[in-house]
Amino acid sequence: MGISQYIKEIGRGKDGARPLSREQAADLMGQVLDGTVTDLEIGGFCLAMRIKGETPEEMAGFLDAVHQRLNHLPASDSATVVLPSYNGARKLPVLTPLLALLLAREGVPVLVHGTPTESSRVFASEVLLALDIPAQIAIKKIANGEVAFAPTELLLPALKRLLDVRRAVGLRNPAHSLVKIMSPCLGKSLVVSSYTHPEYAVSMAQTFELTGANALLLRGTEGEVVADARRMPQMEAFIGGQRSLLQETQAGTLASIPDFPKTVDAAATADYIRAVLAGNIPVPPSIARQVEHILRLLPLITSRP
Numbered sequence: 001m002g003i004s005q006y007i008k009e010i011g012r013g014k015d016g017a018r019p020l021s022r023e024q025a026a027d028l029m030g031q032v033l034d035g036t037v038t039d040l041e042i043g044g045f046c047l048a049m050r051i052k053g054e055t056p057e058e059m060a061g062f063l064d065a066v067h068q069r070l071n072h073l074p075a076s077d078s079a080t081v082v083l084p085s086y087n088g089a090r091k092l093p094v095l096t097p098l099l100a101l102l103l104a105r106e107g108v109p110v111l112v113h114g115t116p117t118e119s120s121r122v123f124a125s126e127v128l129l130a131l132d133i134p135a136q137i138a139i140k141k142i143a144n145g146e147v148a149f150a151p152t153e154l155l156l157p158a159l160k161r162l163l164d165v166r167r168a169v170g171l172r173n174p175a176h177s178l179v180k181i182m183s184p185c186l187g188k189s190l191v192v193s194s195y196t197h198p199e200y201a202v203s204m205a206q207t208f209e210l211t212g213a214n215a216l217l218l219r220g221t222e223g224e225v226v227a228d229a230r231r232m233p234q235m236e237a238f239i240g241g242q243r244s245l246l247q248e249t250q251a252g253t254l255a256s257i258p259d260f261p262k263t264v265d266a267a268a269t270a271d272y273i274r275a276v277l278a279g280n281i282p283v284p285p286s287i288a289r290q291v292e293h294i295l296r297l298l299p300l301i302t303s304r305p
Contacts, residue, residue, distance in 0.1 A: 001027065006020065011048035021057060028045070046169060047169065053203075056210050059203065070156050071184075073148075074139075076143070076187055080109045081108055081111070082111050082184065082189050082190065082191045083226075084180045084191070085225065086176065092228075093127075093261045094221075097127045097147075097273055098287065099225070105277070106295060109145070112150070113149070115160055131273065135151050136148055136154060163176065183213075183214075189301075190214050190216060190294065190301055191214065193225060205217060208238040208241060211241065216246070220233075230286075232285070233247070235247035237293070247289060
């Protein structure tokens with residue numbers, strides 16, 4: 001079915017729109033990613049989905065289309081931890097690189113992937129570069145104990161273009177959720193995913209269950225997948241789609257954190273991360289707990305057929 005027919009189905013407003021089946025959603029997203037539709041049609045698709053909202057079946061279908069087209073990384077020798085990083089730092093330093101390096105220190109292969117989505121934020125790629133971890137320019141295997149950063153355009157250029165639609169229309173579209181739940185690795189992996197609003201926690205959890213994913217889901221820091229250093233968030237695990245509660249929310253938020261960077265720029269954040277890794281500054285308790293949970297989940301993934 002052509003994209004115009006799909007837009008008629010999903011573009012009838014929040015109450016009048018009809019949900020797509022998983023197969024229809026995969027076909028629709030495939031047309032968008034393959035570039036067989038016009039910019040006007042892509043804009044219509046993005047606006048219609050923003051108003052209607054995505055069902056778990058639609059997200060699963062969109063994800064099917066993405067996974068069929070990704071430039072996958074070769075399987076690592078161990079299960080890879082996948083850290084999507086697309087929100088960056090606004091008020092708090094982006095500590096996704098700290099989470100990545102703490103895991104790598106335990107011998108885990110770690111993939112961070114992302115792209116700048118706004119002009120006014122500091123992104124993990126900038127902090128990683130300040131830590132002497134440049135962006136990959138070719139797809140390659142990640143070694144145990146290594147952190148690799150893959151730009152979205154390396155994994156799937158069409159997905160990067162869909163993310164960039166936000167700069168033109170000012171609204172998120174399904175791509176902004178897809179990048180947080182996809183796994184670009186051929187081997188076994190654990191996707192660490194985060195949400196900013198409670199409704200996304202529900203829809204993302206349902207999508208992980210529907211697709212049989214291996215994932216850790218939490219409310220991260222300003223949309224990043226690293227736990228907020230000021231509080232202990234709820235963390236849920238999905239192993240083969242089976243859901244379990246790992247960590248309950250703990251009440252209370254710290255007003256300030258000793259030795260925390262005073263600014264969010266890449267250089268100051270990188271200096272803080274080096275100090276934590278050297279043991280000169282303690283790991284924030286919420287991030288330490290997140291690392292512990294991830295390390296406990298990896299053997300469960302490895303033991304699955």
